[in-house]
Amino acid sequence: MDLVLRCLVLFPLVVVLVRVVNRRQLNSLEPFDIVFLVVLGDLLQQGVTQNDFSVTGAAIVIVTMTLLSMLTAFLAFKSPRFSVIMDGEPVILVEHGRPLHKNLRRERITLRELAAQARMNDIPDLGDIHYAVLETSGAISFLTEKTQG
Numbered sequence: 001m002d003l004v005l006r007c008l009v010l011f012p013l014v015v016v017l018v019r020v021v022n023r024r025q026l027n028s029l030e031p032f033d034i035v036f037l038v039v040l041g042d043l044l045q046q047g048v049t050q051n052d053f054s055v056t057g058a059a060i061v062i063v064t065m066t067l068l069s070m071l072t073a074f075l076a077f078k079s080p081r082f083s084v085i086m087d088g089e090p091v092i093l094v095e096h097g098r099p100l101h102k103n104l105r106r107e108r109i110t111l112r113e114l115a116a117q118a119r120m121n122d123i124p125d126l127g128d129i130h131y132a133v134l135e136t137s138g139a140i141s142f143l144t145e146k147t148q149g
Helices: 001-022 022-026 031-049 054-079 081-086 101-106 113-122
Strands: 089-096 127-134 140-144
Touching: 001 031, 001 054, 001 081, 031 054, 054 081, 089 101, 113 127, 113 140
Parallel strands: none
Antiparallel strands: 089 127, 127 140
8 A cells, every 4th residue: 555655646747747848858868967867867767666575565556547548538638627737838939930039938949949930841931930839748849830731
């Protein structure tokens, strides 16, 4: 039962931490970020299982975490409000060719990064963008005048 209680405490903590981490960062992991996530996973495992290295203990933790994940997904599906809390909402970064600096700052995206993403989508100039939207997945969607009409 101790393992289940540890999962019940640490799972929401991990959900909050992942939500706090900028979603843009989750879409483009650098080597340091990957190492950090591996270390975080190891620390989480140690916090949940402590000295229980049994197969039964591992099974209990895996099943509990899976059920918590499924419950979270179910609640996000059933409740639009919970879904917004868990996933966030899309954020407009460019509107009618003008970067929205307030939104870029809040999402910690530089104009250089935005321009690079636009070029990767065959858009050479930010002025050609009707809308650029940071999706909840961390990807940036670009709508140009061509895609509008």
